[in-house]
Amino acid sequence: MEYQFSLEIIYLIASVTYILGLKMLGNPESARRGNLIAAGGMAIAILGTIFLYKGEIPTLIYSLIGIAILLGTVVGWLIAKKVAMTKMPELVSLFNGMGGASAALIGLIEFHHYNGETLSIITILAGIIIGSISFSGSMIAWAKLNGTINKPFRFPKYNLINNLIFIALILFTAYIAWSGSSSQLYLYILFFGALAYGVLFVLPIGGADMPVVISLLNSFTGLAAALGGFLYGNMVMLTGGILVGSAGTILTFAMCNAMNRSLVNVIFGGFGDTDLTAEEGSSTIKGSIKKASVSDVAILMNYSQRVIIVPGYGLAVAQAQHAIHELEQLLEKKGIEVKYAIHPVAGRMPGHMNVLLAETSVEYEKLAEMEDVNPEFANTDVVLVVGANDVVNPAAHNDPASPIYGMPILDVENAKQIIINKRSMKPGYAGIENELFFNQKTSMLFGDAKAIIQSLISELKGM
Amino acid sequence: MTELLDFISNNLQMIYIVILMIFVGVEVIGHVPAVLHTPLMSGANAIHGVVVIGAILVMLGSEPDNILALSLGFVAVLLGTLNVIGGFVVTDRMLEMFKKKK
Known part of the structure; x- marks a missing residue:
C-alpha cells in the first residue's frame, strides 16, 4: 500500500508521542501531560489516515467512517466519564x-x-x-x-x-x-x-x-x-x-x-485450591474473636498518638473513601499522627487504592508504601484495617501451606492495637482464613465501612 | 526456507523497528512506582487503540457494494474508537486526581 509523504511524517510524530507519553506516565509530575500528548498523537494519526488517503473514496464510505467514529467518541466519552472510580x-x-x-x-x-x-x-x-x-x-x-x-x-x-x-x-x-x-x-x-x-x-x-x-x-x-x-x-x-x-x-x-x-x-x-485451603485453614486456627463497639474504638483512638489506616477493597466497595479522609483530618486536628499504609495490590489493581484516596484529596505524603511503613507498625498505637484481608494475613509469613505464603504483606500484627472493620467473618478474595482476626491484640468492628466510620467520627467529635 | 529469507530481506526495516520497539517498551516501563501501574496500564490500553487506523484503512479500501465488509468494518471502527477515546479519558480522569494533591 502506498502512503503519502506527509502522512508518513504524521505517523512518525505520532509514534514519538506514544513513546514520550508512556515515559511521562511513569512519573506522577508529568503523567497527565504524557497521556494528553499520546492522545494528541493518536488524533493526528487518525485524522491523517482519513484525509490524506490516496485515491477516490465514495461519500458513502466516508460517511460511514464518520458516523462510526462519532458514535464511538460519544459513547466512549460518556462511559469513561460516568463510571465510578471503584x-x-x-x-x-x-x-x-x-x-x-x-x-x-x-x-x-x-x-x-x-x-x-x-x-x-x-x-x-x-x-x-x-x-x-x-x-x-x-x-x-x-x-x-x-x-x-x-x-x-x-x-x-x-x-x-x-x-x-x-x-x-x-x-x-x-x-x-x-x-x-x-x-x-x-x-x-x-x-x-x-x-x-x-x-x-x-x-x-x-x-x-x-x-x-x-x-x-x-x-x-x-x-x-x-x-x-x-x-x-x-x-x-x-x-x-x-x-x-x-x-x-x-x-x-x-x-x-x-x-x-x-x-x-x-x-x-489457579489460586490454591480454594475450597480445600478454606477448610484446612479453619481447622488450624484456634481461639475466639473479640468484638469492639464504635465507642470503644473511638476512645482508643482518642488517646493514641500514632494511627495507621490500612484501606482495602472493602473501603472502595462501601464508598467510604471520603469518610475515612474526614476521620483522618479529625484525628490530625486532635494532634494524632495519621498515615495510610498502602499495599501494592490493595484494591483490585496495583495503584488502585492510591487513585481512590487521591480522589478525596488525601495528601500525597500520607500515603505510605509497604516497604516504608512496615518498620513503623511496632511503634503505632492503633491500626485501623478497613475492608482489607489478604494483604494483612500473617499466614503469608508463617504458613508454608497457605496459597499466599511468601506474598509481601503489611505487618500490622506488630502494632499495639489492631482494629479490623469488616462486614462479616467471610474470608477475603483469596478465600482463606486470617489468623490475625484471632490475635489477642485484635478487635473486630463489624459493619458497613462507611456507616461505621461515620459513627466513629461523630463519637470522636463529642470527645 | 527461501520464502522466509525473502520475507526477512523485504521487510528488514520493519523487523528492525519491531526489535528496537520491544527494547523501548521495556526501558520506558523499567522503574515505574506501583502507584502509577493502573494509570500506566490504562494509558497503554488507549495506545493500542491505534488498531482503529487498520479498521479505517479496511473501510477506505472496501468496495461500496460489499455490504459484509462495510458492516464489519463499521463495527471495527466503532469498537476501535471506543478503545481510543474511553482509554484516554479514563486515564486522564485517574491522573486528574493525582494532580489535585499538590
Missing part, C-alpha cells in the same frame, strides 16, 4: 476487549484479499486469534470484576483441555495458511475457536488475579495491532502495537512480582 479495573478491561475485537474483525475482512500469500495469511490469522482471545478474555475478566461471575469456574482437567485447544488453533492456522484454502467456513471456525479459548483461558483464574490477566490481555491487543501494522506496512500501528505489547508484558511481570507469584502460576495454577 469500577476502573473493569473499565480498562472493557476497552481492552473493544480493541481486541476491532483487530479480529479487520482480519476477518482482509482474509480473502491476501489469498495465496502464505506469510500475509499467517499474519492475518494470528491477528484474528490474538484479537479474539483478547476480546472474549477481557469480557470474562470484566464480568468477574463486576461480580457477574463471582467464582473461579473449572472444568475437570481444564489445563489439559485449554492447552489442547490452543495447539489445535495453531495447527489449524498452519493448515489454512499452507493449503492456501480460502474457505470462509474454516476462517469462522478459527474465529469462534479463538473466542472460546479466550473464555476458557480466563474462567479458571481467580478474581484476585484479574489485574494480571487484564495486563496480559492488554499486551495481547498491542500485539494484534502490531500484526495489523505489519500487514499494511503501517508504521504507526506497528510502533504503537509493539510498544504496548512489550510495555504491557513488563507491567504484567511487575504486577506478578508485587504479589510474589509467577505468571505461569497465575495462569495454570
Whole structure:
C-alpha cells in the first residue's frame, strides 16, 4: 500500500508521542501531560489516515467512517466519564476487549484479499486469534470484576483441555495458511475457536488475579495491532502495537512480582485450591474473636498518638473513601499522627487504592508504601484495617501451606492495637482464613465501612 | 526456507523497528512506582487503540457494494474508537486526581 509523504511524517510524530507519553506516565509530575500528548498523537494519526488517503473514496464510505467514529467518541466519552472510580479495573478491561475485537474483525475482512500469500495469511490469522482471545478474555475478566461471575469456574482437567485447544488453533492456522484454502467456513471456525479459548483461558483464574490477566490481555491487543501494522506496512500501528505489547508484558511481570507469584502460576495454577485451603485453614486456627463497639474504638483512638489506616477493597466497595479522609483530618486536628499504609495490590489493581484516596484529596505524603511503613507498625498505637484481608494475613509469613505464603504483606500484627472493620467473618478474595482476626491484640468492628466510620467520627467529635 | 529469507530481506526495516520497539517498551516501563501501574496500564490500553487506523484503512479500501465488509468494518471502527477515546479519558480522569494533591 502506498502512503503519502506527509502522512508518513504524521505517523512518525505520532509514534514519538506514544513513546514520550508512556515515559511521562511513569512519573506522577508529568503523567497527565504524557497521556494528553499520546492522545494528541493518536488524533493526528487518525485524522491523517482519513484525509490524506490516496485515491477516490465514495461519500458513502466516508460517511460511514464518520458516523462510526462519532458514535464511538460519544459513547466512549460518556462511559469513561460516568463510571465510578471503584469500577476502573473493569473499565480498562472493557476497552481492552473493544480493541481486541476491532483487530479480529479487520482480519476477518482482509482474509480473502491476501489469498495465496502464505506469510500475509499467517499474519492475518494470528491477528484474528490474538484479537479474539483478547476480546472474549477481557469480557470474562470484566464480568468477574463486576461480580457477574463471582467464582473461579473449572472444568475437570481444564489445563489439559485449554492447552489442547490452543495447539489445535495453531495447527489449524498452519493448515489454512499452507493449503492456501480460502474457505470462509474454516476462517469462522478459527474465529469462534479463538473466542472460546479466550473464555476458557480466563474462567479458571481467580478474581484476585484479574489485574494480571487484564495486563496480559492488554499486551495481547498491542500485539494484534502490531500484526495489523505489519500487514499494511503501517508504521504507526506497528510502533504503537509493539510498544504496548512489550510495555504491557513488563507491567504484567511487575504486577506478578508485587504479589510474589509467577505468571505461569497465575495462569495454570489457579489460586490454591480454594475450597480445600478454606477448610484446612479453619481447622488450624484456634481461639475466639473479640468484638469492639464504635465507642470503644473511638476512645482508643482518642488517646493514641500514632494511627495507621490500612484501606482495602472493602473501603472502595462501601464508598467510604471520603469518610475515612474526614476521620483522618479529625484525628490530625486532635494532634494524632495519621498515615495510610498502602499495599501494592490493595484494591483490585496495583495503584488502585492510591487513585481512590487521591480522589478525596488525601495528601500525597500520607500515603505510605509497604516497604516504608512496615518498620513503623511496632511503634503505632492503633491500626485501623478497613475492608482489607489478604494483604494483612500473617499466614503469608508463617504458613508454608497457605496459597499466599511468601506474598509481601503489611505487618500490622506488630502494632499495639489492631482494629479490623469488616462486614462479616467471610474470608477475603483469596478465600482463606486470617489468623490475625484471632490475635489477642485484635478487635473486630463489624459493619458497613462507611456507616461505621461515620459513627466513629461523630463519637470522636463529642470527645 | 527461501520464502522466509525473502520475507526477512523485504521487510528488514520493519523487523528492525519491531526489535528496537520491544527494547523501548521495556526501558520506558523499567522503574515505574506501583502507584502509577493502573494509570500506566490504562494509558497503554488507549495506545493500542491505534488498531482503529487498520479498521479505517479496511473501510477506505472496501468496495461500496460489499455490504459484509462495510458492516464489519463499521463495527471495527466503532469498537476501535471506543478503545481510543474511553482509554484516554479514563486515564486522564485517574491522573486528574493525582494532580489535585499538590
